[in-house]
Amino acid sequence: MRxxxxxxxxxxxxxxxxxxxxxxAPTGSLWPDGPPDPRATDAALLGGPLPPLPPTGGAPGGExxxxxxxxRVEYGPxxxxxxxxxxxxxxxxxRLSALGPVGAAVGRELAELQPQLSACFDEVxxxxxxxxxxxxxxxxxxxxxxxxxxxxxxxxxxxxxVRIVDAPVETHGSASDGLIACAQKVLRGHVVKDPAATTxxxxxxxxxxxx
Numbered sequence: 001m002r003x004x005x006x007x008x009x010x011x012x013x014x015x016x017x018x019x020x021x022x023x024x025a026p027t028g029s030l031w032p033d034g035p036p037d038p039r040a041t042d043a044a045l046l047g048g049p050l051p052p053l054p055p056t057g058g059a060p061g062g063e064x065x066x067x068x069x070x071x072r073v074e075y076g077p078x079x080x081x082x083x084x085x086x087x088x089x090x091x092x093x094x095r096l097s098a099l100g101p102v103g104a105a106v107g108r109e110l111a112e113l114q115p116q117l118s119a120c121f122d123e124v125x126x127x128x129x130x131x132x133x134x135x136x137x138x139x140x141x142x143x144x145x146x147x148x149x150x151x152x153x154x155x156x157x158x159x160x161x162v163r164i165v166d167a168p169v170e171t172h173g174s175a176s177d178g179l180i181a182c183a184q185k186v187l188r189g190h191v192v193k194d195p196a197a198t199t200x201x202x203x204x205x206x207x208x209x210x211x
Contacts, residue, residue: 087204091204092206093204094205094206095206096205102155102194105162105193106192119182125182126182129179129182129185130177132178135168137169142170143206145172146171147173149171149172149173150207150209151168151183151208152206153205153207154167154202155203156202157198157199157200157202160194161194161197162192163190163192164190165189167207173209
């Protein structure tokens with residue numbers, strides 16, 4: 001019985017001492033120089049030296065990689081601005097209706113000229129005008145040739161009348177040189193009377209040449 005009491009007292013004293021050691025121990029980090037490298041433990045267990053750390057970036061040997069060169073973009077020359085008094089400075093429109101009453105008057109006149117324009121499709125007329133020169137537009141940006149012959153009517157207005165100065169070809173299509181020259185001869189210089197026309201106004205209108 002006495003031995004049992006002595007053992008119990010010894011256990012209690014050991015527990016008190018352990019508690020005092022925990023509470024009285026310093027609160028600083030157990031690793032004053034930072035947490036150990038986990039590989040150090042492995043190296044110690046294996047009995048070998050600590051392997052070097054892998055590089056964090058850059059090329060082999062510690063050099064930074066050269067920046068990748070971007071491809072050079074080539075730009076064409078900017079479009080030139082046509083002289084203000086040239087026909088190229090006049091923005092073309094797709095339909096005569098964009099000109100209002102003047103366009104309607106020109107449309108009626110073109111309807112009356114249609115028989116003469118249709119005659120230009122005759123092979124005899126084409127051969128007759130085949131050696132005559134014809135004019136073409138000189139715009140930097142032109143319509144894509146989709147197989148249709150398109151002329152550009154150059155309209156110059158004065159008080160009470162509209163004159164077709166010229167009708168240069170925009171897209172050749174399948175028309176022969178003689179056909180285009182014949183149609184331009186019919187249209188060039190033709191005057192349309194219309195009271196809505198005012199002096200100093202100019203316009204360019206796309207005109208599809210059809211038989």
